[in-house]
Amino acid sequence: MGTLIARRLLALVPLLVLVSFFVFILIALVPGDASVTLAGGENATPERIAEVREELHLDESIFQQYGRWLGGAVQGDLGDSLFARTAVTSDIAERLPITLGLAGAALFVGLLVGVPLGVLSAMRPAGAIDKLSRFGTTLGISIPGYWLAIILVVLFAVDLRLLPPSGYVPFFENPLRWLEHIALPAIALGTWSAASLSRQLRAALIDVLDTNYVRSAWAKGGSTRLIVVKHALKNAAIPVVTILALQTGYLIGSTVIVEEIFTIPGMGPYFLRAVVSFDVPVIQGVVLIFVLAALILSTLADITYGFLNPKVRVS
């Protein structure tokens, strides 16, 4: 098990190098000469352009620039925002917990609804629950999260006035108010999560419930509960955990629009402002953090995978 973890972590290194390079060369996407755009577009003065080039080290080769950026990033310095002049690292440190809190809450909703739904529909494929849940989950993965968010606002905040339509209160300030503010966005995001998780789990469980070893367990005289909870879920979890990690990585990314709608001061609005204003260091920093989060999750999933699967653990 120890070697497995070590192996996973080691395998991460080359991937991180590649990923960070991709993040860095996002700057190459800026049309024309990046410095012109960054200096204010068409009517930028030559001085300003030169200044920007100097400042961004655009006169160096791309690899030199990458080395410089990576060197900083490794030490926790992602550069400064071009416009606000604040350090990207500290901006992110301020906002990341908010986003992670939201993503965690959404994941919670996803698990809470998705797991039972998946199990119930796998128990009787084509039964009433399954039919309903298949329709529901197909709908769930089809509805745009931001639209659902708006609908929820209209229903619960505008019409019923049960919950605040927008804004944010930090968890440590007032956990209850935090929950009030986070509930709607978490549901909006969690719906997709629940739907897709339930579909994956259903597929995996149906496969497992059809295996010979499950038949052996029935033949021993096992109860439905024993079969599902002990024999099936553990094996079905093996593929699902991997997918879940991947999806959670994506879920963190999906907070962007929802945060914008609910004006939650997380990574989303920060990132979107930066995108609209070509604030490259911010964009790079935010994307890097999102990718890192996804990578950490998938590494965790790999380790869990080894833990669940004796073939990997005991060899």
Place this chain on the structure above:
Amino acid sequence: MTAITSAGPALLETRQVRKLFPIERGLRRRVHGHVRAVDGVDLVVPRATTVGLVGESGSGKSTLGRLVLRLIEPTSGQVCFEGNDITTLHGRELRELRRNFQIVFQDPYSSFDATATMLDSLREPMRAHLELDAAQQTARAAELLEIVGMSPEYLTRYPYELSGGQLQRAGVARALTVDPKLLILDEPVSSLDVSTQAQVINLFAQLQDRLHVAMLFIAHDLSIVRHVSERIAVMYLGRIVEDGPAAAVYDQPKHPYTEALLSAIPVPNPVRQRERRRIILEGDIPSPANPPAGCRFHTRCPYVLDVCRAEDPPPFLTPDGTTVFCHLHTSGPQLEGASIGDLRTGDRSAQ
């Protein structure tokens, strides 16, 4: 050392071929030993003869078949076709050589592309080796199906529309398309039912009479092989342990493993079956990644001698033309080519 008395070089001859599959482990894929799938095999297939190759699973039969076809590269040793070493051929030469030997696989369903019709599959070898126009190709395909006893209407069918036995016959038809000199049959009847099995076995016997094609018939069941083979070679853990005329191997086995293998096949007659002397081998077949030293069979052999644990048994050529690798024939009780059944054993064999 194998006594083949026909003129000229044999159709196929392997000389000490060896195939080791590396076992990779760890992050850097370091090689942690090898699976010794085929470990120094000399095998001769004379022209227009059928040689049966039997052994239990993992003994390396399929690997040997693939080595002969050059589908995989041998680790060492040579494969000779009509006296020429073909181990070094590549590209075009290899492709052209391939029209001389064709293979039929164990699982008829997976050996056909499910998205292609029978006609399409039968045309494939023609495209590669024959210059025929479309009409000629169709005619040839129909003719081939006739040869294996199927109606030409199957040409438009997809694999899943055929039964296992029909599909296996179509597989034979595909292999015969380019008039090969050697057919490798890798357990061609193992996945078939008894009644269909008999149909396909008889088909092979007929083909040999009609087309004079040589065959290497791989199987794990000695009783099947003896119906079609002139010679039988028995494999155990990557090595041939006994190789001789079919009747001699089947009726007078010279190697303890062959004897045990024969005894393990139950006959469908309750009286005879219950009277037979049973040889129950102890333990599992060892892993080919870590084969026992000396005679590979010594961990399970009822007759094991001290010398067996240390030394590889040398080949011994018996008067009836069998080559056997067992110390019993050279040291110890000195069987010297007599059948293993002649050896009086105490309780050990009865377990």
Place this chain on the structure above:
Amino acid sequence: MSLRPDTTGLAPVAAVETVATARSTSPRLRLVRRLLRKRGTVLAIAFLMLVAIAAIFGTAVAPHDPNAQDILNSNDVPSWSHPFGTDDLGRDILSRLIVGARISVRISLQTVLLAGLIALPIGLVSGYIGGRLDNLLMRIVDAMLAFPPLVLAIAVAGLLGKGVGNVALAITIVMVPGFARLVRASTLAVKEETFVEASRSIGTRTRRILSHRILPNVRSPLIVGMSLAFGAAILAEAGLSFLGLSQQPPNASWGNMLRRAYDHSLYTHPWQLWFPGAVIALMVLAYNTLGDALRDALSASQWVPTRDHHRKPWQAWNVLQAWQQRQRKTRRGLTAVTRIEVPAAPDPAPLLAVEHLSLEFDTEQGRVRVVDDVSFSVASGEVLGLVGESGSGKTVTSLAIMRLLGSPPARIAEGAVYFEGRDLFALSFDEMRAIRGAELSMVFQDPMTSLNPAYTIGDQLREALRLHEHVDRATARARAREMLDLVQIPAPEQRLHEYPHQLSGGMRQRVMLAIALMCRPKLLIADEPTTALDVTIQAQMLDLLRSLQRELDLSVIFVTHDLGVVADICDRVAVMYSGQIVEQGTVGEVFTRPQQPYTEGLLAAMPQTGRAGDALYVIPGQVPHPRAWPGGCRFHPRCAYVIDACRSERVSLTAGPNGAAGPTPHDVRCLRSGELDLRGSQ
């Protein structure tokens, strides 16, 4: 929101369908038929066509000029002239939705097709050639896959600059790596298939193998993946549009309409938010439904619900009741019983009596009967052999006794099974559970997959005991050890802590046997317990079974297709053909003096019999599929002794000529059994 194909549940391609069917239809036609069978799919296709018309004709089919402002009629609720109302500038919402369709359709088609086209060669080459190139390509693909898709799309689209074209480019870039992985995975799977090896051995060039063997088989998973990505592309475009990165106002797209409604009408006219959002959701729903349907249609292994052919819901006097009944009958782990009559128990009652058992499956092609009126019995301490070729119904018969077949698709249509006088088909799930594994046990054919890979041998042994007896852990462990000893597993203490994958096939089968015998059952059903094993291991296993059977005075139903094994271990034998028993009696009687042509043929076709060099006896033709069972005697198309009566008359199982006279019954299903002189095995 996932721009990457979701590949779970894709069947291995070559296994698309292995069931032999008599009809000859092209795979494409069958695919279309399967697709159109579900109402949801038809609706989805209809909706997509409607949107396609809107996208193609745009303003031509729009009732109003989509950009014409009419401040006097702003925020109008739906009416005849404005079916979906007007927005805050008085523009007709329906017309704007219609022109917006063009963007959505264009983006989804363009991005998915382009990404597929780019990914296909990458995945194919990477998967087939392998080696360093594969390593390099997949590292890059993995790195790209680590990016959350939406974040990457926003960053790329934002940096490239606003506009539909750049959004399309961004979405394409995001999609390529997922498709490449999908194609590579399928290529790797197909490459391992024997038919590719066959092509190589034929001497076909690599290029042709790629284009004619790999590509057609990789195509269907890619198509499924792509069809599921259409929806994701639309969601992404709408999202970017909502953020103001795609189509610029005043031109309409679904996403920017939603944004405008959100910005200007959230509090005043919230109904305006419904239309654009609903259209996006419907469009994605339609694409996803179609993608799911494609996936299901391509993997035939899935059980597809069929309508009840016998009892149509509207004929039932109470639809709800019929529905409830069906719900009760659907159950994993217990076969449903739909018999009307209950056959009486024989007197005196043997340990097990199967009486007139018939079993049916609900399949895609309708209901098929696979076991038809099977009766046999097992006395205490007796070993009964159940033999027959593949598909004759041996496995399903034994599973039906244990009621282990899931419903749907299985159902017991007729008959009863009396175990110690109790009708097993009348028991509830919990009553059945108490018997299973305790008094009635089963060992399955495939030792490699019949043990749960996630738990140790010891755990699975102890579980078998503790399900039926209240014992503490220590006792359970001791008993488990004892059992391993009994089935002659060396070093049992150590094996208890091992996982199934650490054991050889023979050892696993011994463990299966140990589990089955844990509670000392009276009857053991062994379904081809030695078929998957090597012959020398099979000999060990038979030896073990024989001694255990004597030691424990066990009754055994031994299912096999090997008549040699029956001769070795069984007292009596029942020969099955096409779901029926055609002959049964003592092994000595049946094998040496068979009364039924099929038994004779089977014995003669065994390769162990006959002399080398002679042609083997052949039964012409093949075992018919249950859907194609012939009338009259089911064996008549293959029988050498067939007479006209065999083709039309119903043949029943009756006491054979020497059975009636002899001390033990010998039943035969053949019209001519009295007059034929058949050969047994020598």
